[in-house]
Amino acid sequence: MSLTLDLPPSMLTTAPETPAYLPAWFADRQQSAWQRFLATPAPKRGDENWRFSSIKQLDFSAFRKAPASHANVLIARSTGLAAPAAKLIFVNDELVHVDSNLPEGVICLPLAEALVSHSDLVQAHFMKQQTRLGSAKFAALHEASLTNGLFVHVADHLEVEGTIEVHHWISGENTVIFPHTLIVTGKSSKVRVVDIFRSADAVQPGLAIAFNDLSAGPNSRLDYIAIQAFNEVSRVIQINETAAARDASTTGFILNTGAAWARNESLSRLEGSGSRSDMLSVSIPAHEQEYDQRTFQHHVSEGAYSDLLYKNSLYDDSRTIFSGLIFVDENAHHTDAYQTCRNLLMSDTCEANSMPGLEINADQVKCSHGSTSSQISDEEIFYLRARGIDPGNARQLIARGFSVDVVDRLKNEAVEELVLSFIDEKFSRIANGHG
Amino acid sequence: MSLHIQDLHATLEDGTEILKGVTLTIPKGEVHAIMGPNGSGKSTLSKVIAGHEGYIVTSGSVTQDGVEILGKSVDERSRDGIFLAFQYPSEVPGVSNANFIRAALQARLPKGEEIDAVAYYKNLYSKMDILEMDRKFTARAVNEGFSGGEKKRNEILQLMMLEPEYVILDETDSGLDIDALKIVAKGVNLMRSPDRGFLLITHYQRLLDYIKPDYVHVMAEGRIVRSGGPELAHELEKDGYEFLKEPALA
Numbered sequence: 001m002s003l004t005l006d007l008p009p010s011m012l013t014t015a016p017e018t019p020a021y022l023p024a025w026f027a028d029r030q031q032s033a034w035q036r037f038l039a040t041p042a043p044k045r046g047d048e049n050w051r052f053s054s055i056k057q058l059d060f061s062a063f064r065k066a067p068a069s070h071a072n073v074l075i076a077r078s079t080g081l082a083a084p085a086a087k088l089i090f091v092n093d094e095l096v097h098v099d100s101n102l103p104e105g106v107i108c109l110p111l112a113e114a115l116v117s118h119s120d121l122v123q124a125h126f127m128k129q130q131t132r133l134g135s136a137k138f139a140a141l142h143e144a145s146l147t148n149g150l151f152v153h154v155a156d157h158l159e160v161e162g163t164i165e166v167h168h169w170i171s172g173e174n175t176v177i178f179p180h181t182l183i184v185t186g187k188s189s190k191v192r193v194v195d196i197f198r199s200a201d202a203v204q205p206g207l208a209i210a211f212n213d214l215s216a217g218p219n220s221r222l223d224y225i226a227i228q229a230f231n232e233v234s235r236v237i238q239i240n241e242t243a244a245a246r247d248a249s250t251t252g253f254i255l256n257t258g259a260a261w262a263r264n265e266s267l268s269r270l271e272g273s274g275s276r277s278d279m280l281s282v283s284i285p286a287h288e289q290e291y292d293q294r295t296f297q298h299h300v301s302e303g304a305y306s307d308l309l310y311k312n313s314l315y316d317d318s319r320t321i322f323s324g325l326i327f328v329d330e331n332a333h334h335t336d337a338y339q340t341c342r343n344l345l346m347s348d349t350c351e352a353n354s355m356p357g358l359e360i361n362a363d364q365v366k367c368s369h370g371s372t373s374s375q376i377s378d379e380e381i382f383y384l385r386a387r388g389i390d391p392g393n394a395r396q397l398i399a400r401g402f403s404v405d406v407v408d409r410l411k412n413e414a415v416e417e418l419v420l421s422f423i424d425e426k427f428s429r430i431a432n433g434h435g
Numbered sequence: 436m437s438l439h440i441q442d443l444h445a446t447l448e449d450g451t452e453i454l455k456g457v458t459l460t461i462p463k464g465e466v467h468a469i470m471g472p473n474g475s476g477k478s479t480l481s482k483v484i485a486g487h488e489g490y491i492v493t494s495g496s497v498t499q500d501g502v503e504i505l506g507k508s509v510d511e512r513s514r515d516g517i518f519l520a521f522q523y524p525s526e527v528p529g530v531s532n533a534n535f536i537r538a539a540l541q542a543r544l545p546k547g548e549e550i551d552a553v554a555y556y557k558n559l560y561s562k563m564d565i566l567e568m569d570r571k572f573t574a575r576a577v578n579e580g581f582s583g584g585e586k587k588r589n590e591i592l593q594l595m596m597l598e599p600e601y602v603i604l605d606e607t608d609s610g611l612d613i614d615a616l617k618i619v620a621k622g623v624n625l626m627r628s629p630d631r632g633f634l635l636i637t638h639y640q641r642l643l644d645y646i647k648p649d650y651v652h653v654m655a656e657g658r659i660v661r662s663g664g665p666e667l668a669h670e671l672e673k674d675g676y677e678f679l680k681e682p683a684l685a
């Protein structure tokens with residue numbers, strides 16, 4: 001009798017198989033993505049897009065896909081908004097719960113189902129942009145390996161009032177997930193989606209290679225919020241690609257409280273004139289957590305507006321990397337583009353790296369970029385302490401306030417409260433010494 | 436029952452002596468004003484009593500109802516009933532005024548006890564009405580974008596909410612127009628009580644027209660050089676601090 005463990009094949013060396021019931025175009029895409037994954041060299045030290053990064057985090061050889069486990073427990077733990085418009089729960093990319101009160105005109109389906117029922121629609125929008133911020137290899141791996149995700153399509157002139165809430169759990173040791181979120185808004189429509197990423201327990205390492213594909217139709221409003229709260233031994237690559245058509249308004253928000261290492265690549269492409277993109281992020285790393293964020297504000301059309309605000313509160317020996325570029329194409333006159341990264345250094349041993357950038361090829365453009373790193377001033381602490389607040393609480397209150405500024409820009413009270421609950425949970429873990 | 440300052444000496448971190456032996460007693464129920472020229476040590480005295488760590492007390496004592504407070508931390512002194520209204524209150528971005536004051540009140544409760552939110556807001560609004568502060572100030576970040584007058588009113592709001600035993604107002608009148616000054620004085624006067632002592636630090640006599648002191652002290656070069664009744668303030672307003680230059684009084 002063999003004593004070797006019956007491990008599933010490594011996701012890095014064995015071509016994933018597209019299930020036969022999925023459309024041929026998708027199987028073709030997955031196969032060519034796999035070839036692209038194999039052909040694309042791994043990032044290496046010295047690559048501009050990986051400057052300051054810990055390349056060693058990219059050894060994913062231990063990770064394997066796994067079937068859903070502990071689904072009932074995780075469904076019970078999937079707390080979020082009091083009254084979401086729809087709620088979907090995935091465990092290891094398997095849909096284990098769905099509940100929807102969405103109006104007619106909204107397609108909100110697991111991607112595996114939408115690929116069958118709305119094949120043409122998915123094909124028209126699926127991964128259209130080129131991943132240009134460093135993770136092309138992992139985007140290819142994602143495309144080749146993904147088995148499920150969320151597809152949302154909102155019909156023209158339909159405004160979805162509530163929020164679609166999606167939970168993504170990683171369960172089991174060395175499990176990899178490839179969550180994919182594809183959101184398409186029709187003309188003058190509106191939708192808001194929250195993705196919440198968590199681990200089933202605190203000790204088993206997991207990996208997520210996630211992709212958000214957001215396509216905002218003319219004059220529509222698309223808000224996307226990602227809450228990354230994996231356990232502190234997990235890793236995540238999250239790629240966000242947003243395309244905004246004429247007069248569309250998009251918000252992409254990322255909260256990082258979890259994971260040992262998280263890489264966010266966010267690209268907003270302002271394709272239509274008068275379009276708007278708000279790129280927001282709050283990160284609260286502690287211990288040796290490392291958050292590596294790369295952004296690209298691509299102004300293709302004239303008269304568009306983009307505003308990026310990233311805020312990091314760094315504790316202990318944590319690290320952050322921010323590299324952002326505003327890129328204004330030749331014809332994108334009258335562009336308004338702003339980029340701000342602020343770091344609040346809560347320890348003497350944390351490290352914040354910022355590389356803001358601008359490239360302007362058009363006229364009459366208003367652009368600014370800047371990054372700051374600061375510590376809480378003694379006078380500010382003195383003021384709070386002079387009201388009876390002890391030093392630990394005073395620092396926490398100030399750091400929370402620093403983050404709240406960004407959260408306020410979500411302009412939705414229920415979602416703001418949800419995001420703040422994750423922020424407060426992180427701060428209370430920091431206050432109790434558990435990071 | 437009094438706040439008693441005895442022969443207090445304090446220096447900056449670089450060793451420069453700012454307070455050179457201040458002795459002053461503020462019994463509960465009384466309002467004492469300290470006047471004096473710029474650089475006389477008035478603001479330093481207020482910060483040293485509050486517990487600012489940027490100053491080093493080299494000798495002397497400060498007792499609150501007989502208990503030495505110099506060994507206590509800033510926040511401990513505040514919780515024990517010392518209140519300093521700042522000349523230049525800090526801005527605290529992202530922390531709403533309501534949450535800030537609530538955190539200060541919460542800090543005074545035993546562990547595990549929570550503030551009753553409904554009663555808290557009722558109390559807060561009633562105090563804000565007295566100070567003619569718009570309700571929107573509850574949601575605004577502490578002092579962020581506030582005018583000078585709004586910041587000072589916000590200090591008085593905190594005073595009214597925290598109900599301390601001893602109150603130090605550090606140049607609360609600076610930067611206030613007459614209308615704002617009247618509102619601030621109204622708040623302070625409402626807080627006057629036999630259970631509370633006040634130390635008013637000011638540059639101008641104008642404030643004392645609206646908050647009548649029981650005693651007036653003159654501070655110069657780190658010491659109290661003259662003490663008297665309210666009439667002393669008028670005298671100073673008329674004649675200035677010229678007398679300080681006379682050798683007999685210096």
